[in-house]
Amino acid sequence: MPALSQKLHPALYPGARLMLDHTRRPVFSQQGDWDAGSALHCAAMALSMLGRLSDPVDVRGYASGPVAHFWDRAWPHYLHGLTPSELAAFVWELGCDVQPVQAEGTAHELAHFCSGEQAAGGPVIVWIVNCRTDERHAALVVGIEERNAIPKALLLLDPAGAEPVLTACNARLEFGEPHASYVTASGSVQVAVYGAVSIRPQETSATGAGCA
Template sequence: MSTLIQKLHPALYLGRRLALAGGRQPLFSRQGVWDSGSALHCVAMALAMLGRLSDPVDVRGYSGGPVAQFWNRAWPHYLHGLTPSELASFVWELNAGVHPIEVKGSADETLHFCGQELAAGWPVIVWIVNRRNEERHAALAIGLEERDSVPKALLLLDPAGATPVLAACNARLEPGKPHASYITAEANVRASLHGAVSIRRPQENDATSAGCA
């Protein structure tokens, strides 16, 4: 009998509502209908998972401190969004005690990179491309699904998707030929990847970043 295992980031607490393991702070930051800030929502969640942002949900509700500083830097990009390279620069400029590692390559290379980073405890932001209409948006990789030790799917938090209830993710990316499948509660679309950015704590060894652009 085959074995299916989901390996999730250790910062997650699974309850009725997805939260951070430490103080049970709600994690999921949902994107609005009009904005293009999916990557910014992903950064907020990633920073919270790394202990660098206390509240990734109500970032506009603070008048001072790191959360307010994050929002002050984020809002000018909120309507037009960020590419992987732009997001990497944005994370550097936050001075939040983390650094970004960007990867460019094929879908298989990107998925391999995501698996390495998640195994090391680093959340990864990936850009999903709908191959039907070429629309792209960002989602946060928070886990990996394996069957008999073979990676089968990347588990994601999609800011544009439904709030996870009794679950760790609201989307999944399943590799395949000639295209990957991006699966949510609402749809199953043909997809490809357009880069990824891992967010790490700087004191850790960067050996896994070899070959990244």
């Protein structure tokens, strides 16, 4: 029988709520119905997984420090959203001692990219395109599902979805031909993968260093 395994990003602690392993603070940052800030919510969660942002949930509640700096840079983009290249530039300009790396390709090529980046400790944000409506939004890769060591699905935190309860993800990106499937509690839709951005920790950065 083919072996099926799921590999969760090591910065995460699954339980009744999904937490950051090093602080046991909630990691899920939920997107509102009016905004187009899915990539920004994903960036906040990714940076918190790398120890660069202490609170990815209440980013407006800080008067100073790295979280306030993140919000000051993020809010002008909140309603119109960010493309992969724009998010990579946004993350670089934060000055958080991280290296954004943009990738393009087929869904299978991006699956291998996400698998390799997660193994190296870099959270990845992927952009999903609904094949029926052409709607695009971003989700954070928190795990990889493999069958016989071959990536078959990405486990995702979708900021537009409900907070995951007793699980580490609220969406799955399952690879197939000619389209991938985006699976949530409300159903499954055919999608394409528009691109991905990995946020790699720089080797020279101090552990827990925040954004400048």
